[in-house]
Amino acid sequence: MEHSTTAYLIRHAQSHPSRNLEESQWPLSRVGADQAEKLSGLLESIEIAKLYSSPYIRCLSTITPYSKRRRLDVLVRSSLRERNVAGGVRDDFRDVWLRSWEDFSFALPGCETSFAAQDRFIRGVRKIVEDEAGSSIAVCAHGNVMGLLLNHLDANYGRAETDLMRTPDVVKLIGKGDALVWDRDFRLPGLDDIATDHKETPID
Numbered sequence: 001m002e003h004s005t006t007a008y009l010i011r012h013a014q015s016h017p018s019r020n021l022e023e024s025q026w027p028l029s030r031v032g033a034d035q036a037e038k039l040s041g042l043l044e045s046i047e048i049a050k051l052y053s054s055p056y057i058r059c060l061s062t063i064t065p066y067s068k069r070r071r072l073d074v075l076v077r078s079s080l081r082e083r084n085v086a087g088g089v090r091d092d093f094r095d096v097w098l099r100s101w102e103d104f105s106f107a108l109p110g111c112e113t114s115f116a117a118q119d120r121f122i123r124g125v126r127k128i129v130e131d132e133a134g135s136s137i138a139v140c141a142h143g144n145v146m147g148l149l150l151n152h153l154d155a156n157y158g159r160a161e162t163d164l165m166r167t168p169d170v171v172k173l174i175g176k177g178d179a180l181v182w183d184r185d186f187r188l189p190g191l192d193d194i195a196t197d198h199k200e201t202p203i204d
Contacts, residue, residue, distance in 0.1 A: 003134030004176045007125065008046065008188075009149075010140045011169040013039065014196050015058040018204040019089045023082070028061045029202050032167065035194050039168055040065035042190045043138070048072075052128055053140040054080040062168060063140040074140075079124025082142035083117035084110075089203060101159035118148035122180075125149065129175030143198065146171060153182050166195035 014032035017023070028036060043066050051067055051074045053059045060074065067074050086096045086108055099106050104114035125139060147162030150171070172186035 004174050005129045005132050005134060006047075006136040007129055007173045007175055007180075008048065008136075008138045009125075009146050009171040009173060010039075010062065010138055011143050011146055011165055011167060011171075012054075012056075012058045012062040012140060014167040014198075014201055016202050016204070017089050020204065023084070023088050024056045026056070026058050028058055031196065031200075032058070033061070035168055035196070036062045037065050038194045039191075040069050042188055042194070044069075045189050047136045048138045049135045050132055050137040051075065051140070052077055052080065052137060054082065054142060056081055056142070059140040059142070063138070066138075077124055077128070079120055079127070080139060080141045080145070083114070083121075083144045083148070084112045085144065087111055098159065101162075114148055117145055118152060121145040122149055122152055125173075126175070126178060126180065129173075129180070130178075143167075143169075149180075150182060153180060163198075165198065167198050167201065168195060 013035035014029045015026045016029040017026050051063055051072050053063050053074050053076055055076045055078055063074055085100060086093050087110060096108060100114050107113040128139060143162060143165045147165060150157040170188045170191060172183040174181045174183060
């Protein structure tokens with residue numbers, strides 16, 4: 001008998017992008033660090049047996065307070081990393097972002113198309129769901145790839161909807177084999193009190 005897996009996708013807390021750092025090294029902002037501490041308490045309201053994360057610092061910093069609270073190891077998977085949209089901070093980032101949603105095959109030189117990022121992230125999440133069959137897990141990742149996964153589940157979910165995703169944010173999926181079902185009714189209690197609009201993210 002095939003057992004379903006509950007997967008909570010967690011978008012990282014508010015980060016602090018910088019032109020002086022590789023994107024993978026961007027830390028949480030002061031606000032984001034406070035959000036991560038508060039999120040660890042909010043996550044107590046749901047059952048989580050395993051923790052997975054993108055290798056990027058902002059994701060690891062978001063889930064670490066909860067991992068310490070629950071004494072759970074964080075299992076890092078490269079497949080959960082953010083899409084390389086523009087190679088870092090650049091003045092025309094917004095234009096590149098918009099074009100990448102209009103044309104999933106578009107990518108700047110050395111960067112990743114939406115098609116490639118979507119496929120990579122979905123495969124990564126599905127592998128985790130299959131490995132943890134019958135369990136309840138949390139996956140800390142990024143807004144762009146989470147939006148691309150939701151777009152795969154619902155073609156009406158696109159750039160505008162992804163733009164509304166907050167930092168942090170939590171999405172609940174139910175997985176059974178290769179199938180992923182989005183629980184649209186799920187709301188993590190208390191999240192509205194700590195989440196911020198991504199447009200408030202400080203950038204150096």
